[in-house]
Amino acid sequence: MQKVILFPQSCKGMEDCGICAFVCPRSLFVASEEMNESGYLPPLPPDEEKCTACGNCMIYCPDFAIAVEGGAVDGSEE
Amino acid sequence: MSEKTHPLRKYMRPQVKKTTFCPGCGAGIITQALLRAIDELGLTMDDFVFVSGIGCSAWIPSPLLNADTLHTTHGRPIAYASGVKMGLPDKHVVVVSGDGDLSAIGGNHLIHAARRNIDMTVILVNNGIYGMTGGQTAPTTPYGLTTITSPYGNAEQEFDISALVVAAGGSYVARWTTYHPRQMTKSIKKAIQKKGFAMIEAITQCPMQFGRVSKQGSAVNMLKNYKQNGIRIEKAAKMDPSELQGKIVEGVFVDCDKPELISSVAALQRRTGGKE
Amino acid sequence: MSEARRVNTGTHFMMGNQACAEGVIAAGCGFAAGYPITPASEVFNALAKQLPKAGGTLLQTEDEISAVCTAVGASWAGLKSFTVTSGPGISLMQENIGLAVATETPLVIVDVQRLGPSTGVPSIGMAGDMVQVARGSHGDYQIIALCPESPQEMFDMTVQAFNLAEEYRVPVFVMAEGFVGHMRERVVIPDESEIRLVYRKITQGGEPLTRRDFLDPEVASMPVFGRGLKTHVTSSCHDEYGMRNLSDPDVMHRYIMTPIQKILSKRDRIVEIEADYEGAKLVLISYGVVSRASRQAAAMARAEGLKVGTLRLKTAWPFPDKEVRAAAESADFILVLENNTGQMYPYIKAESAHACKVGFLGPQVLGQIHDPQYILAKIREIMK
Numbered sequence: 191m192q193k194v195i196l197f198p199q200s201c202k203g204m205e206d207c208g209i210c211a212f213v214c215p216r217s218l219f220v221a222s223e224e225m226n227e228s229g230y231l232p233p234l235p236p237d238e239e240k241c242t243a244c245g246n247c248m249i250y251c252p253d254f255a256i257a258v259e260g261g262a263v264d265g266s267e268e
Numbered sequence: 269m270s271e272k273t274h275p276l277r278k279y280m281r282p283q284v285k286k287t288t289f290c291p292g293c294g295a296g297i298i299t300q301a302l303l304r305a306i307d308e309l310g311l312t313m314d315d316f317v318f319v320s321g322i323g324c325s326a327w328i329p330s331p332l333l334n335a336d337t338l339h340t341t342h343g344r345p346i347a348y349a350s351g352v353k354m355g356l357p358d359k360h361v362v363v364v365s366g367d368g369d370l371s372a373i374g375g376n377h378l379i380h381a382a383r384r385n386i387d388m389t390v391i392l393v394n395n396g397i398y399g400m401t402g403g404q405t406a407p408t409t410p411y412g413l414t415t416i417t418s419p420y421g422n423a424e425q426e427f428d429i430s431a432l433v434v435a436a437g438g439s440y441v442a443r444w445t446t447y448h449p450r451q452m453t454k455s456i457k458k459a460i461q462k463k464g465f466a467m468i469e470a471i472t473q474c475p476m477q478f479g480r481v482s483k484q485g486s487a488v489n490m491l492k493n494y495k496q497n498g499i500r501i502e503k504a505a506k507m508d509p510s511e512l513q514g515k516i517v518e519g520v521f522v523d524c525d526k527p528e529l530i531s532s533v534a535a536l537q538r539r540t541g542g543k544e
Numbered sequence: 545m546s547e548a549r550r551v552n553t554g555t556h557f558m559m560g561n562q563a564c565a566e567g568v569i570a571a572g573c574g575f576a577a578g579y580p581i582t583p584a585s586e587v588f589n590a591l592a593k594q595l596p597k598a599g600g601t602l603l604q605t606e607d608e609i610s611a612v613c614t615a616v617g618a619s620w621a622g623l624k625s626f627t628v629t630s631g632p633g634i635s636l637m638q639e640n641i642g643l644a645v646a647t648e649t650p651l652v653i654v655d656v657q658r659l660g661p662s663t664g665v666p667s668i669g670m671a672g673d674m675v676q677v678a679r680g681s682h683g684d685y686q687i688i689a690l691c692p693e694s695p696q697e698m699f700d701m702t703v704q705a706f707n708l709a710e711e712y713r714v715p716v717f718v719m720a721e722g723f724v725g726h727m728r729e730r731v732v733i734p735d736e737s738e739i740r741l742v743y744r745k746i747t748q749g750g751e752p753l754t755r756r757d758f759l760d761p762e763v764a765s766m767p768v769f770g771r772g773l774k775t776h777v778t779s780s781c782h783d784e785y786g787m788r789n790l791s792d793p794d795v796m797h798r799y800i801m802t803p804i805q806k807i808l809s810k811r812d813r814i815v816e817i818e819a820d821y822e823g824a825k826l827v828l829i830s831y832g833v834v835s836r837a838s839r840q841a842a843a844m845a846r847a848e849g850l851k852v853g854t855l856r857l858k859t860a861w862p863f864p865d866k867e868v869r870a871a872a873e874s875a876d877f878i879l880v881l882e883n884n885t886g887q888m889y890p891y892i893k894a895e896s897a898h899a900c901k902v903g904f905l906g907p908q909v910l911g912q913i914h915d916p917q918y919i920l921a922k923i924r925e926i927m928k
Binding site: 209228253 | 486
């Protein structure tokens with residue numbers, strides 16, 4: 191069973207970065223309304239029912255703020 | 269809050285809680301591509317020495333990576349790394365630094381390290397601009413682009429760094445944008461395993477400076493641009509130069525085996541009786 | 545530490561630059577970097593032949609900037625490291641000499657000085673780099689510099705330079721002049737067992753960034769690479785643990801002051817002079833090749849009944865302030881002899897002008913060594 195784990199304190203924000211939302215093929219990332227310690231708005235946990243564990247959000251996240259367990263990291267973008 | 273940590277956290281210094289990069293900066297994607305390569309190769313951080321120069325990307329290894337790390341002066345990391353490698357021939361020596369650091373002020377060291385074919389991996393983080401100092405023109409800034417120091421448009425031609433290193437004698441040269449981090453990881457693995465001079469030119473978004481001056485804007489817009497304009501070297505080879513305007517040619521530019529410096533030096537030491 | 549060493553024991557008739565190379569190998573140097581430059585080339589030429597046989601490695605780099613950087617890198621890899629050049633090369637190295645100071649890296653740099661400024665005259669020796677090796681990189685710092693006056697001292701001081709570099713984790717310069725580098729003289733190289741060698745203390749374990757790897761006035765042990773120590777080294781401002789800190793003024797203060805104090809607090813153990821001025825009214829102060837003429841001029845003056853003594857600075861940096869002061873306080877006149885237009889003169893004057901008169905005498909023609917007769921004439925004029 192795949193699982194997306196967020197580390198919201200590491201995130202630099204959906205507004206300023208937002209890469210997770212862009213690379214998720216199912217557009218599962220939306221911003222939380224709660225700021226983290228650094229004042230950024232991290233994503234809310236995505237709907238795991240819809241997540242395919244493609245691993246994109248993890249490998250594209252520049253801040254090591256997302257991990258995907260049980261996912262196929264070795265997928266392909268194209 | 270989960271007690272779990274990111275699977276690549278184990279490669280980072282526990283005292284360093286987060287990266288120093290601006291939101292959306294591609295340096296973190298490249299950091300992850302590098303750590304994933306180390307992870308997939310089954311190597312440990314004690315197998316490595318990381319060397320960097322000055323600029324945003326020089327802060328990829330220093331202080332983040334939990335390994336021997338040497339953060340040096342502007343332009344000189346390859347020279348420092350050459351000395352480290354001469355002293356520690358069994359370690360993987362990896363240089364991580366920017367396009368300004370390695371191709372402008374440090375260009376001479378880059379081409380001569382490639383010529384010597386010293387066993388080393390260089391991750392050249394190319395954001396096309398001087399980010400840390402506020403968005404000045406770099407040797408990699410596209411022709412015509414307006415920057416802080418080219419307010420009327422960049423009058424200079426840009427460097428094709430991968431072609432330069434191929435010509436200088438590198439054994440492995442690949443270029444990937446941050447839109448292709450999986451390919452980048454594969455290439456970094458190859459580069460680490462290559463006995464010789466290997467360079468990955470990592471094209472990356474600097475939304476804060478390049479994004480602003482190029483009007484491409486956000487990190488996402490810049491990644492979209494890489495997605496649209498990235499083109500594989502195999503396909504590019506069949507295209508007319510005019511069709512390649514504005515395209516970013518990606519892929520492996522060279523992958524060959526030739527005599528490597530450190531082995532050659534060891535061989536001459538054995539020949540002269542200085543080493544068993 | 546893997547050691548490359550081979551001692552060419554015996555009595556030789558040898559060029560100063562060759563004697564220097566023998567010193568490099570006798571000191572156990574593991575890595576040498578260099579770029580061809582007159583009048584220093586013979587040192588690296590000789591090492592190219594001899595160092596691999598002794599188990600060391602060398603790299604002829606693309607420029608002197610690379611030479612000093614490569615040597616620093618090899619020093620962090622655990623090797624005794626070396627580079628050799630002349631004035632133009634020192635000028636190019638300056639920024640990274642600063643890095644060696646800031647990262648407390650043991651390193652030996654031999655400067656076979658030539659006539660400047662600029663490309664000047666390659667084959668003519670002049671002590672033109674005396675201040676630039678100590679003050680040429682930006683910021684405040686202390687290094688060690690030794691001044692050989694003979695091929696014998698090219699050997700002796702090269703070995704000594706490695707010992708000082710290893711003991712204090714600092715770049716050490718051997719300030720030869722082209723004349724000494726190219727001079728041929730008797731050189732006695734002792735038996736291997738008689739040459740004292742010093743090796744840096746190496747850190748054994750401990751947690752990186754919590755371990756005191758830097759900024760210890762008593763000299764921190766060196767966490768060299770390749771031993772799983774996960775060392776963090778940065779040339780930017782850092783604390784005792786090696787962590788970069790660009791915001792705390794206290795850290796900035798210690799980053800500058802501790803490496804300075806590390807050398808200045810040990811200056812009594814580092815500084816060496818040769819004093820021969822008891823009862824002298826006039827003391828000739830010199831260093832390097834000029835000291836030979838200085839001694840001869842003093843001997844001639846004494847033969848005429850003039851009370852003349854000599855003080856030779858074997859160490860130029862850290863500056864022998866106390867030793868100069870002692871000479872000034874015992875004499876009526878200090879005459880500074882230098883193979884330049886007076887580079888150390890202001891430093892000597894600052895330590896002596898309170899106690900006696902101070903004058904300077906450069907060579908009669910720049911680019912030529914002082915003629916003892918010329919010095920004697922000046923002595924007579926002063927003492928008449």
